[in-house]
Amino acid sequence: MxxxxxxxxxxxxxxxxxxxxxxxxxxxxxxxxxxxxxxxxxxxxxxxxxxxxxxxxxxxxxxxxxxxxxxxxxxxxxxxxxxxxxxxxxxxxxxxxxxxxxxxxxxxxxxxxxxxxxxxxxxxxxxxxxxxxxxxxxxxxxxxxxxxxxxxxxxxxxxxxxxxxxxxxxxxxxxGLKKRSSGDAAGEIERLRERGLIIGNHDPDAAVTWGELAAVLNRLLDRLEKEGGGTTGG
Ligand SMILES: [Zn+2]
Missing domain, CATH: 3.40.630.40 (Zn-dependent exopeptidases)
Structure with a gap:
């Protein structure tokens, strides 16, 4: 939705x-x-x-x-x-x-x-x-x-x-929106995926490498910098 x-x-x-x-x-x-x-x-x-x-x-x-x-x-x-x-x-x-x-x-x-x-x-x-x-x-x-x-x-x-x-x-x-349940690790991962910050599905219990962490942070920072220009998100 x-x-x-x-x-x-x-x-x-x-x-x-x-x-x-x-x-x-x-x-x-x-x-x-x-x-x-x-x-x-x-x-x-x-x-x-x-x-x-x-x-x-x-x-x-x-x-x-x-x-x-x-x-x-x-x-x-x-x-x-x-x-x-x-x-x-x-x-x-x-x-x-x-x-x-x-x-x-x-x-x-x-x-x-x-x-x-x-x-x-x-x-x-x-x-x-x-x-x-x-x-x-x-x-x-x-x-x-x-x-x-x-x-x-x-x-x-x-x-x-x-x-x-x-x-x-x-x-x-x-x-008919459902309340988000807190502590829902899979749901949190899904939210990141919907927001384009991660690609593909991830096991909530899997370890994260520095390479993966760096990629997520860079996507986030790219987006923040773009939004700093004053246009819309998404
Ligand atoms: Zn108006």
Whole structure:
């Protein structure tokens, strides 16, 4: 199972601006928290950006398509004089997407309803990342940046963290993700393999040579250096 998590906007594109906040920063903070909650599950997640960089809508969709993602979730913050939560799917979305989106919407909306914010519903729009992705894709509009009451949560790390937990937990339930068991040596090896840091399968009890260790560390360092350039991981 592979999820591409799309953090809207970035770099020269701030997205919506209000209440002293920029959408690109809020969705990055929120998204990285969603990513960290998803670490608890047996799933591979690729973010479309990990820093404040500009990524085109085409590149976001292409990242998901070329990696054969099973699910695409785009995180945004709303603006324009409303409050609460709404989500979007493409008008031509197939039934599988409609079902996943409806279930995820209910899960995330519960977070808002519990705190007295309106659930504005699951809507349809011909948005580029929804149109150009080949897999079930949803876009979540979290709060309104120009509503002072909404912005208070967006500016509050603890509140954002609870929202991230609701989004990650919702995705896990809707997509049927299994919890990672700690102390699962074979699972840890499999994770390294999925991440491309080791090649092939390894016996958890086998000894590691210096040559193998050096190869793994160099792959890791190559990747870190590449990410230091500011582009996406994966
Ligand atoms: Zn946006």
């Amino acid at each position: 592979l999820i591409v998590l799309d953090f809207g906007h970035g770099g020269r594109d701030p997205g919506a601006v209000g209440s002293g906040l920029q959408e690109k920063d809020v969705v990055l903070t929120l998204g990285l928290q969603v990513l960290s909650f998803l670490e608890e599950y047996e799933v591979r997640v690729i973010p479309t950006r990990t820093g404040d960089v500009y990524v085109s809508l085409e590149e976001r969709a292409e990242l998901a398509n070329k990696n054969g993602a099973d699910f695409f979730c785009s995180l945004h913050v709303n603006a324009g004089g409303g409050s609460g939560f709404e989500s979007f799917i493409h008008p031509d979305a197939p039934q599988k997407t409609r079902m996943i989106a409806a279930a995820l919407h209910r899960e995330v909306a519960a977070f808002y309803i519990q705190r007295g914010f309106p659930d504005r519903g699951l809507k349809r729009a011909d948005l580029a990342v929804l149109r150009k992705t080949n897999m079930p894709a949803v876009l979540l509009e979290n709060f309104f940046i120009d509503s002072p009451r909404d912005a208070a949560c967006l500016a509050d790390k603890a509140c954002l963290r609870e929202l991230a937990r609701a989004i990650a937990g919702g995705m896990a339930r809707v997509l």
